[in-house]
Amino acid sequence: MSSQPLFHAVVQIDRRSAQVLQFDTEQVRSQKLEAHSHPTRQHGSAVRSEHEYFAEVCDALAGIGEVLITGSHAAMADFQRYVQKHRPALVARIAGYEPVDHPSDNQLVAMARKYFVRYDRMNGTPTPT
Numbered sequence: 001m002s003s004q005p006l007f008h009a010v011v012q013i014d015r016r017s018a019q020v021l022q023f024d025t026e027q028v029r030s031q032k033l034e035a036h037s038h039p040t041r042q043h044g045s046a047v048r049s050e051h052e053y054f055a056e057v058c059d060a061l062a063g064i065g066e067v068l069i070t071g072s073h074a075a076m077a078d079f080q081r082y083v084q085k086h087r088p089a090l091v092a093r094i095a096g097y098e099p100v101d102h103p104s105d106n107q108l109v110a111m112a113r114k115y116f117v118r119y120d121r122m123n124g125t126p127t128p129t
Helices: 045-060 073-086 105-122
Strands: 008-013 017-023 028-034 066-071 094-099
Touching: 008 073, 008 105, 017 045, 017 105, 028 045, 028 105, 045 073, 066 073, 066 105, 073 094, 094 105
Parallel strands: 008 066, 066 094
Antiparallel strands: 008 017, 017 028
């Protein structure tokens, strides 16, 4: 991603990849993250791989004020558990979790912009421009 993070982001997450879209009223920055598998016989390697992947997603959200997480129920639940246990500081910046089924980047940003307008109004916070 380029220099300074934008105020909002939406993440489309599944067990194999995550699309992080940072946006404001004029621009969108996109970042794709891929899960890495570590084929070993060692117990827990799948959990370790998932944790590394979720850690990369969390790192990509550094400095972003509000984040909307989207994806399947299962992927979002796994990510939410990881964040609550391993990245509790991020919990307050996650505005919500919305199940979606493979929208385009443009559809995802449009949905997130609408979500944040409603979310910000509900919290009495003006949406930064």
